[in-house]
Amino acid sequence: AESAHFLLETVGEDVIRTIPRFFYKYRGIEKIAEGRNVEGTLLLAERFSGTSAFAHSLAFCRAVEEIAKIETPRRARALRVLLAELERLRHHAGAIAGICASTALAVATSQAAIVEEELLRLTCRLTGHRYLFGLNTPGGLTVDFSSEAVQSLARAVQGPTKKLIELREMLRFDSSFLDRLEEVGIVTRDQAVSYGLVGPVARASGVDRDLRRGQPYGGYDQLGFSVPVEQEGDGYARLRILFAEAEESARLVEEVASGLPGGAVLCPAFEVPPGAALGWVEAPRGAAFHWLRTGEGGRVVRFRVTPPSFTNWHGFHLAAENFAFQDFPIIMATFGLSNAESDR
Secondary structure: OOOOEEEEEEEOOEEEEEEEEOOOOOOOHHHHOOOOOHHHHHHHHHHOOHHHHHHHHHHHHHHHHHHHOOOOOHHHHHHHHHHHHHHHHHHHHHHHHHHHHHOOOHHHHHHHHHHHHHHHHHHHHHHOOOOOOOOEEOOEEOOOOOHHHHHHHHHHHHHHHHHHHHHHHHHOOOHHHHHOOOOOOOOOHHHHHHOOOOHHHHHOOOOOOOHHHHOOOOOHHHOOOOOOOOOOOOHHHHHHHHHHHHHHHHHHHHHHHHOOOOOOOEOOOOOOOOEEEEEEEEEOOEEEEEEEEEOHHHOEEEEEEEOHHHHHHOOHHHHHOOEEHHHHHHHHHHHOOOHHHHOO
């Protein structure tokens, strides 16, 4: 379980100041990594935030690959995109369930949670792990999947996605639900830019940024995809972004599966020389950066992570202040942030 403390200063029911406090379960993974080999550090990078495990392991691997100046095989790059979008789809389904739960909408919560569980089971059926642990490795992937299995997954993913779209259409006409989200927890575009907010939170406030498009990596430069952007910056805008991104992720899974190249998924063995590099990905919650310096024998000298939740928690108070106390848990749910990414 994750721990946090929120100090709220109120006047009556109005919250006038919000101060989040984290680090109750600080693990010091960046310091622990020093002196370890690359393989041991990958385990830390992958596990400090389990719900975005694939994204963080991919960012770390990309940093190692840049230091070693190696290029991953085309099939590995395509599968990495597919698995990253599968993780994004599953993450957003869980975030939508959290928003529905925050408004006490029990049936909608169950429907979204069922979609998340179905996606977790499909993920496990293909990869052997519900949260995509143990797949990324510097140079590619640890396992390959048959094209038939990947195409079967892509077809199966469309079922839960259809349920998610149907839920979106039902929620659009639920006035009591919309009353709790519309014009609540507003973050303006200027505020989002000033605080450097990232991911769905920023895009809901009109900030059209996505590393998959702005700084393409892997196979994203070969794919055509849309990046949804909303302007209102309120809780409902953030919810719409989650729905739209989930639908686009399902489409990308299908597109990659239909054109999966052949070949290996792992490059030949290589040594990690001394050097430094930055690896980045557009994780489900936004831009994630892993900076790595290696020394002699491939040992890690310095490891630094900037995860999206750590960035966005700095701007959370903008949404929570000047709204009613009872809105606080709903606003927090629409941000969908992770304490574990801060307590790394």
